[in-house]
Amino acid sequence: MGIIIKQSIRSTIITYLGIAIGTVNVLWLYPKYFTPEQIGILRLLQDIPFLLSLFVRLGASNIIDRYFSYYRNDEMQHNGFLFIILLYPLLGYLIFLSGFFLFQEYWQSLYTEKSALFTGYMIFIVPLTFFMMYADIFEAYLRAYYQTFFSNFLKEVVLRIFVTVIVIGFAVKLLNFNSTILFYSLAYGALLLIMVLYIRKQKILFLTPNAAFFKNEKTKEIISFLLYIIPGAAGGIIAQKIDTLMIGAISGKNANEGLENVAVYSLAYFIGSVIEVPRKAITQISLPLLAKAFKENDQDAINVLYKKNSLIQFLSGVFIFGLIWLNVDDLFLFIPNSDVYRSGKYVILLIGVSKLFDMSTSINNEMIQFSQYFRFNLIAVILLGVVTIIMNLIFIPLYSIMGAALALVLTLFVYNIVKTIFIYSKMGMIPFSKEMIPALILACGILLVPLIIPFTCSSWQYALFIIPIKSLLFGLLFIFIVRLFKMSPEMNSLMDGALDYVRTCLKK
Structure with missing residues (x-):
């Protein structure tokens, strides 16, 4: 157990570095330059897409964690595993897009009474959900290669530095609040792009489709696994950050x-x-x-x-x-x-x-x-x-x-x-x-x-x-x-x- 403590301390260093940057952002920069209403908008634009991304990925990250080892073969490019895992969540994202635009007036009505300003920025949920969904999937892919440091560094440190720069841009009036939200969304897109380029540099970005994926004995098991994991993910979505959403709404x-x-x-x-x-x-x-x-x-x-x-x-x-x-x-x-x-x-x-x-x-x-x-x-x-x-x-x-x-x-x-x-x-x-x-x-x-x-x-x-x-x-x-x-x-x-x-x- 002693080795667990020592390794845990080392692995928390990057997290605490991110927390230090986040502390400057959340406890000083945000309250100094944004109104409480603007901070509320930023928080909702972080939490809502995060929760949606957990759902629309349809268990893709969980599939990587549990089953990647059964398909792993660098010479065979993992039998098309990554191609399928990246293609499959698009179904969930398309369902989300349909629900978002077909019932847009209803979603806006949830916040019109208590958080009216937020409704003007709800459209940014669409790209943010996409960026967060695929960033999570690629993070799981790197985790399967036992490469967790880079993705953690991006998420905990780089992203927060991006946010710091954006807030400073707002503070010195280079950006208005609308463009701040735009760049805030693009920061998550940049994070995803950097992660993809890193995976490509590691020569493990295998995107060639391969019918051998469907011949693997574990493919049928994956389908039954999804029937278990997707309802569980829905419960987890509700539980994780629903408090923030409900505070804004009621x-x-x-x-x-x-x-x-x-x-x-x-x-x-x-x-x-x-x-x-x-x-x-x-x-x-x-x-x-x-x-x-x-x-x-x-x-x-x-x-x-x-x-x-x-x-x-x-x-x-x-x-x-x-x-x-x-x-x-x-x-x-x-x-x-x-x-x-x-x-x-x-x-x-x-x-x-x-x-x-x-x-x-x-x-x-x-x-x-x-x-x-x-x-x-x-x-x-x-x-x-x-x-x-x-x-x-x-x-x-x-x-x-x-x-x-x-x-x-x-x-x-x-x-x-x-x-x-x-x-x-x-x-x-x-x-x-x-x-x-x-x-x-x-x-x-x-x-x-x-x-x-x-x-x-x-x-x-x-x-x-x-x-x-x-x-x-x-x-x-x-x-x-x-x-x-x-x-x-x-x-x-x-x-x-x-x-x-x-x-x-x-x-x-």
Whole structure:
């Protein structure tokens, strides 16, 4: 498990670099140069095409992940696999285009009352959905070649740099808002083009059709697989970012207050979601070990991975959440027009709590996926989608953005409890170990820190000096507590390695 932590840390470096750039964009450039309504438009133009792209690709990326190895043959150009996988999602995209233009007035009516300005930009959903769909498919293709760095670098860093340049162009009046949206859309197109050129340079862009694809014994299995994966993708679409869409459509009291609510919620969500970055890296590194354990039916290894992932993910999340919550009031000092966005403070709290609970339940989704009970994930995801919609319909009209955050907490709680109970009933395993008790006490203590020490800065200049000091003291206290109670041998080993490295550098 120690090697998982080390590899996870390395793999998160590029993600955190992207987050650093994104932080400048979301917390400073956006609020400084865009109105809340304009930020809401940008957010909707990111979320709606993203969700649509997951549907219109019709499981193409999942097919690559699961079946590419059965067709892989560089000399035979993979028997036409890539050609079919790129051609097949066009069916989903054409269905989307038909629905978009035939019912365009209806889609616009959803936002006319609360987010009227957005309706003038809905046409950009069409190219953005196309760009995001194929970028995701090519990313899966590179992943099949074990080349994840370049696509992650493009998505996490390059795209955000493009956005930074576009916002600066708007700030210096080279672009108006209409042309900003145009270039924003073209940035995603440029990302897709760069990815295709990279694949071509690697000499793996095989676009020649080949009838041998249909003769492969796995082709029929792919069709039955799609009958399982497409409904699951629909549930996932509803669950992932429906809150943003529903805030824009049903919150607010006037024509554009919904867009302002989207802006505030999006900023708060961005801050809160930083907590789960280690979870993605740890899970990604754990998957090969989990797959091997299931293949060998090594129940002990599965149980160890289940529990240790829970503890390590939770502790890493608690640490990041502690840094955020300790400094949350001071962070708003760096945000232009911060009075508008301060209403999102407790949205950050609720989102952070939801992410911590999600991390504490470990790799439950992956365990079900690798087991003989993988079909249950379809039921679970559909349940997630239904519960998400119901919760948002209940709480957003009552509590606006706080309602959306509360809906997220309750939805993830129900979703993860159901999966945890299912795994226990079928495999006799739970993610929680005895070490989780002090970890949970530590998490509760962190929530109380701002109440015990209600110290906030009066200006951003002062905060620039105080935040690093508070963060350093918190980090040292966190490390001391984790080591004192021996919560995680793996994290202790990592800390020891870091200290040895520092000592070596100082001696030199």
